[in-house]
Amino acid sequence: MIRKHRISTAVIDWKIIAQLLDNDSALELSEESRKLIVRCREYLDSRLSQRTDSLYGINTGFGSLYNKVISNDDLGLLQKNLVMSHACGVGEKVPDEIVRLMLFLKLQSLSYGNSGVQLATVQRLIDFYNNDILPVVYQYGSLGASGDLAPLAHLSLPLIGMGEVVMNGKTVPSATMLKKFGWDPIDLQSKEGLALLNGTQFMSAYGVHLCLRVFRLSKLADIIGAISLDAFDGRIEPFHELIQQIRPHQGQIRTAARVRWLLNDSELMHREKPHVQDPYSFRCIPQVHGASKDAINYVAYVFQNEINSVTDNPTIFPEEDLIISAGNFHGQPLALAFDNLAIALSELGNISERRTYQLLSGARNLPAFLVANSGLNSGFMIPQYTAASMVSHNKQLCTPSSVDSIESSQGQEDHVSMGANAAVKAYKVMENLERILAIELYNATQALDFRRPAKTSSYLEKFIAGYRKRVSFIENDKVMYEDINETVNYLREVELDDPFLTGELL
Secondary structure (H helix, E strand, O other): OOEEEEEOOOOOOHHHHHHHHHOOEEEEEOHHHHHHHHHHHHHHHHHHHHOOOOOOOOOEOOHHHOOOEOOHHHHHHHHHHHHHHHOOOEEEEOOHHHHHHHHHHHHHHHOOOOOOOOHHHHHHHHHHHHOOOEEOOEEEOOOOEOEOHHHHHHHHHHHHOOOEEEEOOEEEEHHHHHHHHOOOOOOOOOOHHHHHHOOOHHHHHHHHHHHHHHHHHHHHHHHHHHHHHHHOOOOOHHHOHHHHHOOOOHHHHHHHHHHHHHOOOOOOOOOOOOOOOOOHHHHOHHHHHHHHHHHHHHHHHHHHHHHOOOOOOOEEEHHHOEEEOOOOOOOHHHHHHHHHHHHHHHHHHHHHHHHHHHHOOOOOOOOHHHOOOEOOEOOOHHHHHHHHHHHHHHHHHOOOOOOOOOOEHHHOEOOOOOHHHHHHHHHHHHHHHHHHHHHHHHHHHHHHHOOOOOOOOHHHHHHHHHHHOOOOOOOOOOOOHHHHHHHHHHHHHOOOOOHHHOOOOO
């Protein structure tokens, strides 16, 4: 059954976003937002007909051309030209799920009635979303400052019958799509091109998508780390509540509590151990995973604020009789958050690969490279190489974008955030982390099987049993990339069904 979501000025939270993504949802505009949009448009039309003052981007040129006055007869053409001339994106296509989020977030931003768009323009974007018509958008072109100009231009081209869309899994010209549905191109009015192109919806869509993926990956990192700890015959004392109380970072406290719960009834964990201390990659899981959790929660806070904001320019306040040109489109808050997120994810991958390395070392009565007949068999030697290559790549990707800026528009746009580049980089770090964690699980379950018949906890045994239905214990060398890919799929699909492991944040 298709769920209805009413776009309004109410706060959008992570639960609502997750529901939109997990279900077949159709959008509709609330009566409140409908009235706000119409009121703002009527105010702008009245203002332009009654006054001759210059309004940036409405009856003037754009960027450094702000002092070029445009006649009232050409205001619509000005906006159409803006959309066409700014559609200069290149590179790989933005994933469909992120384009869908871009559509939703652009609609949400327009729903507050501060942008001056026509109701027909908003409704056409809703039609695109509800019919799964996804404009083709490219990854590169935004400086993350005057809004995500190039990506949002590509998002907007189909409104005027230009560009391409993905429809029923195929890329088709927008003109073909409009003809199929019997729609005329939107005749853009004053200010509309700016309302569509100024905004942070490219960065925000990446941020929202990343947060939802990362909430899960952070929890999986704790689960997989706990499996590795038990497989390595590690100790539970570093996770003791008293240790966390005397250094009360919330992420550290939460991580230690989760690992204690995960291993509560583990036979392996509670047997006597000859070693008194574990390597840092096991002993410091609360501190390292916890620091990443705290960073992720900060990033989630930033993006929840952003998706409940108006980020185009100029901004219209009908009740106050004000049109203000300012800078809500500047992506610096998001650029800093993306860079922070990339580092936090990179560190989760870094410590994961180190646990994998320790499991292969031949220590604590585990066979070298986790295979019984080594020498003839290389065992799990090379999956660790693969993880190490991605850890190194993540370190390279973590060079911050937010400290960079390149002057543009003849000096008018003299400081930019590079938040769009930060978004694309953070996405790649996230994908690498998922694969690194998959490789750790691949190794940890192999190591744990060498501890049999002793068992880990009931929760982890259930988790591993589901995994073993898809990836088997390895006796002798085999082609391993298929197992790694299947492990990634398992991490994406396995239900984390215990109440302790649920929740929006970490």
